[in-house]
Amino acid sequence: MIKITIDEINNEIFSATINTDTFDIEVEGDVWTDELENLCGDQVSSMSTIAYFDRITDMKVFTKGGHECCQITLDLANFVKKELDNFIDEEVDNEPCSVDYSPRYYDLV
Numbered sequence: 001m002i003k004i005t006i007d008e009i010n011n012e013i014f015s016a017t018i019n020t021d022t023f024d025i026e027v028e029g030d031v032w033t034d035e036l037e038n039l040c041g042d043q044v045s046s047m048s049t050i051a052y053f054d055r056i057t058d059m060k061v062f063t064k065g066g067h068e069c070c071q072i073t074l075d076l077a078n079f080v081k082k083e084l085d086n087f088i089d090e091e092v093d094n095e096p097c098s099v100d101y102s103p104r105y106y107d108l109v
Helices: 074-087 102-108
Strands: 003-009 013-019 025-042 042-062 087-097
Touching: 003 074, 003 087, 013 042, 013 074, 025 102, 042 074
Parallel strands: none
Antiparallel strands: 003 013, 013 025, 025 042, 042 087
């Protein structure tokens, strides 16, 4: 069983906690962003900025007893990267746009 908690995320970095059956892992890293248009009919109602996992910059692994592991296996690091890549796709910003809701607008279209 794995549980991922995003502690903080913005348009540049993230920090997360990953709990597995045997380890508690604290991870920090970078994200890349993309803009997504949210539509209302044929008009853009808002622009969302979505953050996606890019890379890990720091990782600390603790046993369930709270002792920090001095070495991290490559298998564990790759497992964490794969899980974060599948998990992180968070909206970090939403900028509203003006939308013409009047019936006249739709009569013109």
